[in-house]
Amino acid sequence: MSRIRFTRRLPAAVAAAGLALAVAACGGESSNSSDGATAAAAEELKPNADLSKQSLQVTVWDGYTPKELPEKAKEKLKVSEVKVGLHATNEEAMAKLTASGDSGIDVAFVSGQYAQALNEQGLLEPIHAELVPNLANLYPEAGQLSYDKGNKYSVPYTWGTTGICYRTDLVKSVPTSWNDLLKPPAWADKKVTMMTTERWLALPALKLLGYSVNTDKDEEIAKAKELLLAAKPHLLAYDDTTFGDKLVSGEAVMVEAWDGWCPTTEKNIKFAVPKEGSDLWVDTMVIMKSSKNKEAAHALINYILDPEIHSWAAENINYKVPNKAAMERVKAPEGSLLGIKPAELLDGESIIDLGQASTKYTRLSSEVTAQS
Amino acid sequence: MxxxxxxxxxxxxxxxxxxxxxxxxxxxxxxxxxxxxxxxLVLSYTVFQRGRFGGVVYEFTTENFTRLIDPLYLGVVGNSLRIAALTTLIALLIGYPTAYLIAQLPSRWKTLALVAVVLPFWTNFIIRVYAWIMLLSGPGLVNSALGKLGLGPYELLYHEGTIVTGLLYSYLPLMVLPLYSAIERLDPQLREASANLGASAFTTFRKVTLPLSVPGVLTGCLFVFVPSFGNFVIPEMLGGSKSTMVGNLIRDQFLKARDWPFGSTLALALIAVLVALLIVQAWAARRA
Known part of the structure; x- marks a missing residue:
């Protein structure tokens, strides 16, 4: 969902982008030596295809899966090769996946609304549930994601929400509403930050007004803009990457934050989802229609859904995973947000791709940040 | 033969x-x-349409240019021009006396002084910007020192003034160096002649040194103005993204809005402004 997620600091993000470019430049060749897999109808996959003749090319955010995943998966699944390429942002992944010609990528990690957009373009292979028995490990809620009900073309890998991350020792009352951020009380004046990443800039205002985070109605966006402009003089800053640092240093007392980015394991820092509601973001795994290794691709997704593998993300990068069996294995550290219940998450509204209407949010964000 | x-x-x-x-x-x-x-490539993108996932759809359009004259974006360009011009002016006011004094130093001190001017460049830019954050933030060094004196705390970060300070700090050496080389090159006999003819030190400066150093002034101003105008890191980190400069706008078109054609058009506009400035500078330098 975020542009540059996981890499928490700007320099790191820049480095990651550079690295991803380098990897993109070096990678690319993927041997599609399979014969059995390229059956005429893509829909007919063989449950007992010879995986040793298939190789996999994966694209994922840096640091989002275990480092040893390629070797372990290769050994376990008996495929001829697993290669992992990196992307820094959803945009970069989309550029790779939608480039003309065969991307050579079999499995991609992208956020839900991007999976939706890829599917609308006919680029995704439907998930063959019979080849992914580990889907049974997922919470029932994981099959009710609004962009893809029933996991028809995407399998959720991580999920979470957006809320207010705050300092318990520096606030006089616990934030409960987006109003606390948009019209901060006197003690928080100039001590709050908001995000500028388009959809998340609009989210607090849209939710406070009772609108959908996916609205494309001009008058609703205009009303949100009024609120955002009125809030601007009371902000410390706009911040998409270092709001956690500002909270830790005490420069800020409340910040708009993604749950995985709110440093709740620090003393005195807590996370609240405002009563007006918020979003539900999901990062998913998808299989490309152009893949010539679809049986192996399903096998890889099945392997990642293994509780032992899937719990890695919760234990190491602090993201909730929609896998019941995996979450039951995880010992959540003190103050961790891993305990947010799937049902609570599902109250959030999934951000979906708006196509051409997304330029309205671009304009909104330029208008709000440029206003002096 | x-x-x-x-x-x-x-x-x-x-x-x-x-x-x-x-x-x-x-x-x-x-x-x-x-x-x-x-x-x-950038030039060619300006006449095409935005792809849904970034990239370019090769269908001709002039929409990017009509968007450019939207008051919203003109305002951003104007804001950038103002911030860059202010930075350049202050850099000139600080840089000229500095360069002048360095040029008067005995030669071994000159080298030392010049090294001192360039020294900050040996450290990574992002680290230097972060250092300013640590100095100026609410609980930062300056505020805690003031606190000991019973003053403050003041809001020192995330203003337009902080942006100008950051730009000034970053690009001042680019003003001092060309000024120094212009002033240092002047024949001392010119000043002696001027003094012999009865001019006071100030008149000599005004009528001899200053006019002869104009090419250095123009180069220095250009060197400071150009990177200030297109900067996006400092407005984001020291300005808290509360005011947008044209660099931020371009960066956002590519990394957030997935609108490469409009980003390219903005970049082209930026280049056009800078080329115009270069032409003015070349023309003025020849007349000086």
Whole structure:
């Protein structure tokens, strides 16, 4: 969902982008030596295809899966090769996946609304549930994601929400509403930050007004803009990457934050989802229609859904995973947000791709940040 | 015989040309591959449409240029011009006396002073910007020192003033160096002659030194103005993204809005402004 997620600091993000470019430049060749897999109808996959003749090319955010995943998966699944390429942002992944010609990528990690957009373009292979028995490990809620009900073309890998991350020792009352951020009380004046990443800039205002985070109605966006402009003089800053640092240093007392980015394991820092509601973001795994290794691709997704593998993300990068069996294995550290219940998450509204209407949010964000 | 003698220098000329070509080719290749080709691409993107996932849809449109004259974006360009001009002016006011004094120093002190001017460049830019955050933030060094004196805390970060301070700090050496080289090069006899003819020190400065250092002033101003105008890191980190400069706008078009054509059009506008400035500078330097 975020542009540059996981890499928490700007320099790191820049480095990651550079690295991803380098990897993109070096990678690319993927041997599609399979014969059995390229059956005429893509829909007919063989449950007992010879995986040793298939190789996999994966694209994922840096640091989002275990480092040893390629070797372990290769050994376990008996495929001829697993290669992992990196992307820094959803945009970069989309550029790779939608480039003309065969991307050579079999499995991609992208956020839900991007999976939706890829599917609308006919680029995704439907998930063959019979080849992914580990889907049974997922919470029932994981099959009710609004962009893809029933996991028809995407399998959720991580999920979470957006809320207010705050300092318990520096606030006089616990934030409960987006109003606390948009019209901060006197003690928080100039001590709050908001995000500028388009959809998340609009989210607090849209939710406070009772609108959908996916609205494309001009008058609703205009009303949100009024609120955002009125809030601007009371902000410390706009911040998409270092709001956690500002909270830790005490420069800020409340910040708009993604749950995985709110440093709740620090003393005195807590996370609240405002009563007006918020979003539900999901990062998913998808299989490309152009893949010539679809049986192996399903096998890889099945392997990642293994509780032992899937719990890695919760234990190491602090993201909730929609896998019941995996979450039951995880010992959540003190103050961790891993305990947010799937049902609570599902109250959030999934951000979906708006196509051409997304330029309205671009304009909104330029208008709000440029206003002096 | 004669024709043979005439023909002889030809291979040498050709050899020299070949030599020149060989020695120029790395530079030329660099310019063509890394400057002209990307510039050509940027230029070509400006007349096409935005792809849904970034990239470019090759359908002709002039919409990007009509968007450019939208008051919203003109305002951003105006804001950038103002911030960059203010930075340049302050840099000149600080840089000129500095360069002048360094030029008067005995030669071994000169080297030391010049090293001191350039020294900050040896540290990574992002780290230097972060250092300002640590100095100026609410609980930062400056505020805690003031706190000991019973003052503050003040809101020192995330203003337009902080942006100007950051830009000034970053690019001041680029003002001092060309000024120094312009002032240092002046023949001391000119000043002596001026004094002999009865001019006071101030008149000498006003009528001799200053006019002769104008090319240095113009170069310095350009060196400070250009990177200030297009900067996006400082407005984001020291300005808290609360005011947008044209660099931020371009960056956002590519990284957030997935609108490469409009980003390219903005970049083209930025280049156009800078080329216009270069032409003015070249013209003024020739007249000076």
């Amino acid at each position: 004669k024709s043979e003698a005439k023909a002889r220098p030809a291979p040498r000329v050709r050899g020299r040309r070949l030599g020149a070509f060989v020695f120029l080719s790395p530079g030329l290749t660099y310019l063509v591959v890394l400057l002209l080709v990307p510039l050509g």
